[in-house]
Amino acid sequence: MTQTTGGLRPPRTPQARENPPRELLTTTVGSFGKPDYLQKARNAFARGKLTRAELEELERKATTEWIRIQEELDLDILVDGEMYRGDMVAHFAELLEGYTEGGLVRAYGNRYYHKPIISGPIRRPKPMTVDWWKFAQSLTDRPVKGMLTGPYTMLDWSYNEAYPTRRDAALALAEAIREEAEDLERAGAKYIQIDEPAIHARPEELPIAIEAMAIVTRNLKAKTISHICYGDFAAIYPGVLELPVDQLDLAMVNYEYKYLDLFEKDPFTREMAIGIVDVHKHELETVAEAAEGIRKGLKYVSAERLLPHPDCGLKTRPVEESIAKCRVVVEAAKLVRAELAKKAVPA
């Protein structure tokens, strides 16, 4: 990755880092685009032309670069960028016992993934993300989120050949993910994100998703987050407020913020990470447009509990576009923070 973060201000001073903002903390959903050298390396690894150790060295290099970029962008809560993952389900499926790799299926357009198959009892033989989290956190003073895929989404995005019911499979997955979450917490993670983008796939199964998430988070003291995107959020609201996490992380701008209207009738009771830039289009939002998204969110959630961010992971965007989108998020948050500060201080 060429570090062409042109126009970025220098990293904050250590003193500034000790006093991070308390309102409108900025973050991202999890993934960033892989730099060309890493994409080529992954292809070479798949062809047997590169060793695992050689690939991991490049994954660490890319992770380091993304941590630096996030600091330079002045994001408040960082992610490791998932340089070591193919996709959010396949990565865990490769590491859990009970899974076998499926063939390629299409996600959309010309994008395909290996949809995994639950073919036996699920078991976590060893930690799956803890070393990556430790590595990423060692690179920065800012908090780095532990990133997991939720049990319901793991189930829904897999073929289930082993368990008699979907609930059985989801609960078995929940136990494995709970072990991972607890290991992340033991390692020091203050934020643990357990993504459930499939939670509205079958609204009638929301109770299963809630039951499974309760298994994952029941012993955690870290702040827990769940990312939800691309689906009929209205179909699971307000029931989704029962999902046992501290923060719901929601795609909003892609829907022109229409789901905020739901909060008129049933108030939103959690912290909310609000999507203010669209990750599936090349066009860059203006800071003014993104700031307006934050103001919309502030109608329903206080600034201490509202976290601006992109709608979803940025892995489908080229590196430069990802950086530009994140910059808009940060600048929009600063703009609105300044507005709030003005209001708070009497003239």
Add this chain to the structure above:
Amino acid sequence: MVPSPALETREDERGSVHHLTLKTTVIGAFPKISDDPGGQHLRSALHRHDRGEIDDAVLDAAYAAATKGAIEELDAAGIDVINDGHIRWDDLFAPFATAWGGVSRGPLERCYDNNTYFRQPLIEGALTTDGKTLVADFTYARSLAKGEVKAAICGPLTFATLAIDKHYRSLEDRVGAVTDALVKELEGLREAGATLVDVEDPAIVALPQHIELAREAYTRLHRAGVPLALQTYFFPADRVLEDLASFPVAQVGIDIRSRDTTALRRLDVFGDKVVVLGALDARNTRLETRDELTALAEQALKLVKPERLWLAPTTSLEFLPHDVVTKKLAVLVDAARAAGGVPA
């Protein structure tokens, strides 16, 4: 093989008795690529086209080759009534949102309860079409196929309920406009020689509250003069089964695997319509046995005459990897023959 007791027999002019074999068909898209060596030609061509390395003509040839491959595979599997595999369809709406006036391809949205996404049709003006959107594809498929080929369109209710509409004032207006455009497409297909057209409309079972709106739409589609196969999937048809039986369509497809359903015990409501029984789970890799499918067919045969029962996957085959599709289609054909008393 002992034929199903419910199965009828037919005598030919020499007095020989033949058991009727159930027909098989497919719905929606066939996998565009495979994990086999050389199986990703189209994927690679699309990437190269995006990068400007190949022109439209080369990409078109890649589409044509993939379509030919899909048709050959469906024919070789022994499927009785095939389609073109929808190789050129980026999603259920893409051909129409690309070709029609007044609409374009909008943001990504999840396709019902699948980890598959489509671009929402973005309606910003009055919908217009010359009715020729699918004619070339259909003609090409028919020139290649050994047997019967059916065409397909998206369902009016599904299009209208999943679109972003900045032009029409109501769902009713939107369904009406989509239906008018689809009537023109059906007329175009009829003129091109289509004798059966799938109308893929999962919204009818996803949103049964709109059944009367759908009925009005299908009454208008029927006037295009080409037999229609209304294909529903993903959700049970239980709440609208009798309604569907009264729609002016030749066939009704129902998914009996995705969720619990009572439909299998109520198939007699369909009278003289063909029932396309979605018995092969197209959304799970678990491979059914022939006996499992045959048992489902035999249950249906208690209520439906064999010439009016077709066996099919529950939905598009593109939700499965290519290698699994190959195995599943073999079981489907085997089961249809077994249910008809033909030795495997």
